[in-house]
Amino acid sequence: MNIALTDTADKSSARQATALVDCDIHPALRSAADLRPYLSLRWWDYLQTYGLRSRHGFAKGTPFPKIVPGAARRDAWPESGPPGSDLALMRRQHLDHHGITMGILNPLSPSGGDQNSAFSAALCSATNDWLVDAWTSQEPRLKASVLVPYEDGEAAREEIRKRAGQPDFAHVLLLSRTSEPLGKRRYWPIFEAASEAGLPVATHVFGYSGFPSTNSGWPSYYIEEGAAHPAGCQASIASMIFEGVFDRYPDLRFVVIEAGFGWLPALAWRLDRAWHRMRDEVPHVKRPPSEYIRERVWISTQPMEEAPQPQAVAQTMADIGWDRLLFASDYPHWDFDDPKFGLPPSLSAEQRDHIRFRNAHTLYGL
Amino acid sequence: MNLQNLGAIDCDMHPVVPELKALVPHLPANWREAVESRGIPGFESNAYPQRAPITARPDWRDDAGAPPAGIDRYRKAVMDRWQLGHAIGNCIYGVHMVLSEDMAVALATAVNDWMAAEWLDADPRMRASIIVPWQNPERAADEIDRCAADRRFVQVLMPVMAEAPLGRRHYWPIYKAAERHGLPIGIHAGSAYRFPVTPVGWPSYYVEDYAAQSLGFQGQLGSLICEGVFSKFPNLKVVMIESGVSWFTPFLWRLTKFWRGTRSEVPWVDRPPLEIARDHIRLTAQPLDAPDDVETVGRIIDQFQSDEMLLFASDYPHWQFDNDEVVPAGLSAISIEKMAVQNPLATYPRLRETRL
Amino acid sequence: MAYHVVAAIEDMPPGSRRVIEVNGRAVAVFNVEGEFYALLNRCPHQGADLCNGLLTVAVTSTEPGIYDFDPSRNVIRCPWHAWEFDVRTGKSWCEPNRVKVRSFKTEVRSGKLIEGPYVAETFPVKTDGTYVLVEA
Ligand code: FES
Numbered sequence: 001m002n003i004a005l006t007d008t009a010d011k012s013s014a015r016q017a018t019a020l021v022d023c024d025i026h027p028a029l030r031s032a033a034d035l036r037p038y039l040s041l042r043w044w045d046y047l048q049t050y051g052l053r054s055r056h057g058f059a060k061g062t063p064f065p066k067i068v069p070g071a072a073r074r075d076a077w078p079e080s081g082p083p084g085s086d087l088a089l090m091r092r093q094h095l096d097h098h099g100i101t102m103g104i105l106n107p108l109s110p111s112g113g114d115q116n117s118a119f120s121a122a123l124c125s126a127t128n129d130w131l132v133d134a135w136t137s138q139e140p141r142l143k144a145s146v147l148v149p150y151e152d153g154e155a156a157r158e159e160i161r162k163r164a165g166q167p168d169f170a171h172v173l174l175l176s177r178t179s180e181p182l183g184k185r186r187y188w189p190i191f192e193a194a195s196e197a198g199l200p201v202a203t204h205v206f207g208y209s210g211f212p213s214t215n216s217g218w219p220s221y222y223i224e225e226g227a228a229h230p231a232g233c234q235a236s237i238a239s240m241i242f243e244g245v246f247d248r249y250p251d252l253r254f255v256v257i258e259a260g261f262g263w264l265p266a267l268a269w270r271l272d273r274a275w276h277r278m279r280d281e282v283p284h285v286k287r288p289p290s291e292y293i294r295e296r297v298w299i300s301t302q303p304m305e306e307a308p309q310p311q312a313v314a315q316t317m318a319d320i321g322w323d324r325l326l327f328a329s330d331y332p333h334w335d336f337d338d339p340k341f342g343l344p345p346s347l348s349a350e351q352r353d354h355i356r357f358r359n360a361h362t363l364y365g366l
Numbered sequence: 367m368n369l370q371n372l373g374a375i376d377c378d379m380h381p382v383v384p385e386l387k388a389l390v391p392h393l394p395a396n397w398r399e400a401v402e403s404r405g406i407p408g409f410e411s412n413a414y415p416q417r418a419p420i421t422a423r424p425d426w427r428d429d430a431g432a433p434p435a436g437i438d439r440y441r442k443a444v445m446d447r448w449q450l451g452h453a454i455g456n457c458i459y460g461v462h463m464v465l466s467e468d469m470a471v472a473l474a475t476a477v478n479d480w481m482a483a484e485w486l487d488a489d490p491r492m493r494a495s496i497i498v499p500w501q502n503p504e505r506a507a508d509e510i511d512r513c514a515a516d517r518r519f520v521q522v523l524m525p526v527m528a529e530a531p532l533g534r535r536h537y538w539p540i541y542k543a544a545e546r547h548g549l550p551i552g553i554h555a556g557s558a559y560r561f562p563v564t565p566v567g568w569p570s571y572y573v574e575d576y577a578a579q580s581l582g583f584q585g586q587l588g589s590l591i592c593e594g595v596f597s598k599f600p601n602l603k604v605v606m607i608e609s610g611v612s613w614f615t616p617f618l619w620r621l622t623k624f625w626r627g628t629r630s631e632v633p634w635v636d637r638p639p640l641e642i643a644r645d646h647i648r649l650t651a652q653p654l655d656a657p658d659d660v661e662t663v664g665r666i667i668d669q670f671q672s673d674e675m676l677l678f679a680s681d682y683p684h685w686q687f688d689n690d691e692v693v694p695a696g697l698s699a700i701s702i703e704k705m706a707v708q709n710p711l712a713t714y715p716r717l718r719e720t721r722l
Numbered sequence: 723m724a725y726h727v728v729a730a731i732e733d734m735p736p737g738s739r740r741v742i743e744v745n746g747r748a749v750a751v752f753n754v755e756g757e758f759y760a761l762l763n764r765c766p767h768q769g770a771d772l773c774n775g776l777l778t779v780a781v782t783s784t785e786p787g788i789y790d791f792d793p794s795r796n797v798i799r800c801p802w803h804a805w806e807f808d809v810r811t812g813k814s815w816c817e818p819n820r821v822k823v824r825s826f827k828t829e830v831r832s833g834k835l836i837e838g839p840y841v842a843e844t845f846p847v848k849t850d851g852t853y854v855l856v857e858a
């Protein structure tokens with residue numbers, strides 16, 4: 001899976017040499033009222049009366065209490081409102097401080113996974129409007145995600161079409177815990193519309209599929225929930241390959257965010273073995289799964305893998321491919337990665353540049 | 367390195383229950399009657415569909431193309447071929463899928479008695495895992511106590527997907543009994559099918575189902591460590607069987623990293639999960655999900671930071687390898703010997719009692 | 723070695739914290755129930771400012787399910803990834819021998835008792851006042 005890097009370092013301009021793309025910044029509503037201008041009276045009332053419902057029972061918060069309030073860095077709380085809700089602080093503390101030249105906003109609440117599909121579609125559309133008005137139109141370094149009601153493929157397609165061609169949007173955003181493995185037909189309209197719009201499809205960990213986060217039931221602890229996130233991503237990548245999604249949508253590019261990356265080579269090896277043995281079941285899958293992964297999957301570095309043998313992390317990165325890793329900070333969340341100190345120190349300047357901005361520039365066409 | 371001279375120990379082979387009929391003599395009267403009067407067809411698991419390629423290597427299948435039953439075929443295909451010292455039989459007949467704990471108790475007992483009669487008595491090299499009705503951990507512990515009197519039972523077997531993560535304290539009577547008798551817990555691929563085989567629902571294809579087994583192991587490793595199973599049972603070992611192996615270390619990097627920030631939630635986890643796993647977890651080496659190259663396999667093993675993790679296994683009759691490639695490519699002679707002999711002996715105390 | 727004046731004692735009540743510059747480096751000083759502790763204001767992990775962390779207690783356990791909450795085991799929990807550091811020694815809870823943050827000696831002295839070199843960077847020291855000092 002390893003490829004040699006092309007020698008582009010000397011061609012980079014001074015601007016590029018200091019570029020830094022952060023693929024995962026979380027903007028937050030100051031309060032639900034931020035969405036009011038973009039919601040019909042009906043859905044605004046609905047939100048007030050019934051609130052968000054996303055396949056778990058907790059009226060406030062999430063099933064596993066976070067380890068810190070709001071899952072946020074303790075130094076990221078603005079004077080008022082939740083972390084991520086204050087553009088001035090985000091500029092000062094994050095964009096300016098780290099020299100971020102482009103950041104992609106991935107809103108998590110509301111997500112596109114509300115149980116009521118029509119409501120979810122309204123929330124997504126409202127959130128996308130808000131992302132433009134409150135963020136991308138205010139700050140040229142920021143791009144938004146197209147939030148989609150991902151459990152309803154048709155509605156999601158509509159929302160993507162509505163945003164297609166608008167330069168404010170960098171990718172389509174789903175949460176990883178979908179109700180079915182992501183390769184299933186119900187999700188195909190998302191891939192179709194994203195391909196048409198030339199937008200990558202990104203999946204960010206979290207969400208509530210309605211099923212336990214392990215295939216042996218609900219774990220007890222937040223630490224287990226965190227450790228289990230990549231499992232859903234692994235199942236969905238397998239599903240997209242075996243359902244033939246990547247063949248059907250040859251322009252589709254898939255981005256995995258906040259799942260770490262250590263698991264990806266082992267997944268590719270396992271799927272290759274399984275495919276080799278059971279090819280007769282999926283005759284439409286013509287190539288080894290690892291090839292689809294190598295070509296079509298990008299992965300963010302956060303939370304950065306930390307191993308007792310530091311060279312093991314770099315080796316894992318090489319297995320994935322230096323041209324497929326994307327820096328992400330997860331600002332303002334507690335498992336944030338610092339762009340300077342988060343990456344393994346052993347990386348060469350060129351490997352670092354690929355992760356910090358080159359791969360993102362290629363992927364997002366910058 | 368010649369496996370033949372070592373007296374290698376096959377830590378994962380599967381005695382196949384040919385038909386429910388075979389178990390009937392070992393069932394209590396009411397269940398014998400029920401099998402008949404209710405027309406119970408059997409409890410084979412769809413985790414390994416009979417004709418699916420993974421379920422049995424083509425040259426090991428019987429004349430009708432079914433997975434091979436009976437010890438003679440195993441003796442010929444594996445035991446004699448590699449001159450094994452011992453083999454551990456893991457019967458994965460679907461006792462673990464049964465919903466009634468009463469039925470599970472009856473079936474587990476029947477499988478264990480059948481195992482003793484058909485396999486253990488048939489060859490002095492054979493050893494076996496105890497099948498437990500994990501559906502009720504107290505009764506599972508009783509079955510462990512019953513079977514443990516026979517020193518040829520060397521392990522307790524659990525499915526990788528059960529009704530709750532296996533670290534949950536609800537299951538601890540099983541671990542207490544296992545530790546008391548010097549039995550490791552073997553966790554084998556396969557599901558009780560209480561939940562979809564992926565955390566995002568049911569996949570379309572069997573190949574996805576099989577691939578998802580390693581996700582189950584990831585969740586179980588997290589659960590066993592975070593719930594404090596190894597703090598409570600410091601002498602317990604867990605063998606992850608047919609897990610795929612290469613997922614293991616990267617998962618532990620992540621778990622260990624999270625632990626540094628969240629350990630206040632699980633303060634009984636008082637040292638890095640990586641270290642706990644190194645002391646308490648073992649992995650059978652078939653399959654080893656990696657390209658067949660020395661460099662990659664060497665790296666995966668190097669990342670364990672221990673040469674005691676891997677246990678030799680054929681996974682008979684599952685089709686994991688062709689020809690004589692029972693040992694994954696890329697292992698040095700020294701690690702083959704460790705894996706085939708020393709590590710199993712260190713993991714299974716009961717094997718040391720009767721080492722031939 | 724010199725003493726650096728952090729604050730007049732009345733300006734640092736229990737629970738408060740201050741950051742001072744010592745030889746070009748930021749040092750975070752905490753008053754934990756009347757005792758003063760000083761740590762380099764930089765997390766050894768990814769460099770967060772420890773002064774923004776949570777002063778709390780390292781929970782321990784004698785067996786699964788038992789949470790021992792001994793209020794004397796004070797730690798500062800990093801504002802980012804929540805690693806815990808003993809406020810007294812700077813040793814990390816998870817890997818005390820490998821990961822630690824530099825700690826400094828503190829002292830409380832009355833102004834007239836201060837002898838020898840000391841540095842007060844931001845305010846004049848009165849001879850009849852009582853001050854929190856960091857030795858570095
Ligand atoms: S920066 Fe302090 S724990 Fe990571």
